Amino acid sequence: MEWGWLLDFLRGMMKPVAALVVVLMALALSYMQKLGLEREMMYSIFRAFLQLSVIGFVLQFIFNQQNSAWIILAYLFMVTVAGYTCGQRAKHVPRGKYVAGASILTGTSVTMLLLVLLNVFPFTPRYIIPVAGMMVGNAMTVTGVTMKRLRDDIKVQMTQVETALALGATPRQATQQQVKRALVIALSPVLDNAKTVGLIALPGAMTGLIMGGASPQEAIELQIVVMNMLIGASTVSSIVSTYLCWPAFFTKAYQLETKVFSAG
Template sequence: MDLYNSSFWMDFFEGMMKPVASTAVVVMALILSFSQKLALEAEMIHATVRSFLQLSVVGFVLQFIFAQKNAGWVLLAYFFMVCVAGYTAGQRAKLVPRGKWIAGASILTGTAATMLLPIALNVLPFTPQYFVPVAGMMVGHAMAVTGVTMKKLHEDIRIQKNLVETALALGATPRQATKQQVKSSLVMALSPDLDSVKTVGLITLPGTMTGLIMAGASPLEAIQLQIVITNMLVGACVVSSIASAYLCLLVFFTGSFQLDQKVFAMD
């Protein structure tokens, strides 16, 4: 990427004309919001401008990383995504102590295992063009399920605190005492993704498959990569959500196997 090359900038600005023109649909949405008195105009503008700027910056960053052909830059991009995802998921579960660290560790565990296995099996090549986009999808889905798992588990244990404490008093370990709450939180977090996997290709064409087809690849080639990515998404979500649930138990209970009352103080 030669930033000092005038032809590069000419091609860039020429290519950006289509994204700019596509904001016409946002203007339509703004008009509808205003006519219906939804008061969402400011939020729409903020979201649109922010996404435009973020994607533009990401485009330059990825262009730079792809040009380097260096594994260090690829892994740096991956760890950056994990850190941002961990912070975001931790924010969703604010009542979980050290929630950001738990979310980050869970997302790292789930996505790393899910990325390494296909690479080891030579299913996915370890190149920036493959690894960074696929890792982004894995991290994004893992972030969503991790945040829901942590928040739901905290809520369920707080609501059913008496049942958990009774089980503990009868000699159960924290994991045994919260077995049903953990199961409920995992089912709640994973169900949307599993439902999406069940209907993939029937209701909507996934983004990866759509992008490949629009880029000129044959539909058969597109579905092969999409199946790989779909399987990886399932693995990343399941591993990350389970990891977050059991890591939460470490901060929900004291060293003497008692519920930490400060964590579950009723509002």
């Protein structure tokens, strides 16, 4: 087995280790200001260092394989973790983890399929896994906000929703304003980021390419694709989550499931 890549990996970690000096600065400032964050800072840095190091080994292994099944397994793992994390944020939504997971899976897989069919990205680990990671992470944030906001808005405006239901409205019609508000709030950061991209800060994908030696033009082309796919995946995921939430919010008789809104 060839272990040259391991030596290269260890050499590459010298700079991240050297960069810990800025963490020591943050620890010193936290101590001087009596913030009490020193232990949490050290734990966070250690966990990030460990997780990224392990991921480095895993990705190197996957990149060396010629089996597309590894791509799917890696993608499903990311979706599972994202669904669980998202469900924790929207913990008062029944079956929130499953709703979030299904929504993220739908939004990101549809977006990825279109990109592959249009030959924007080749179906190889080196392209699909990083791209999928960006989409899943972004969809996780947007979906979590959508689910939580929708549930909270319906709770606050239960009287208005119940009145609409009593007048013969369907759950969709009765919660139209709440759904719209939740989606607008959840998607606004993604859209604002697209409006200001490159003006306030260079995005990660673009910065990585430039630092890796790619031309600014190549970096810009990729970043435009990334912004487009993030908007597409986030929009689909958030909308799907609103449809999947409804069965838990209403009874079969089209009445609000009060026990869902009694907690929190």
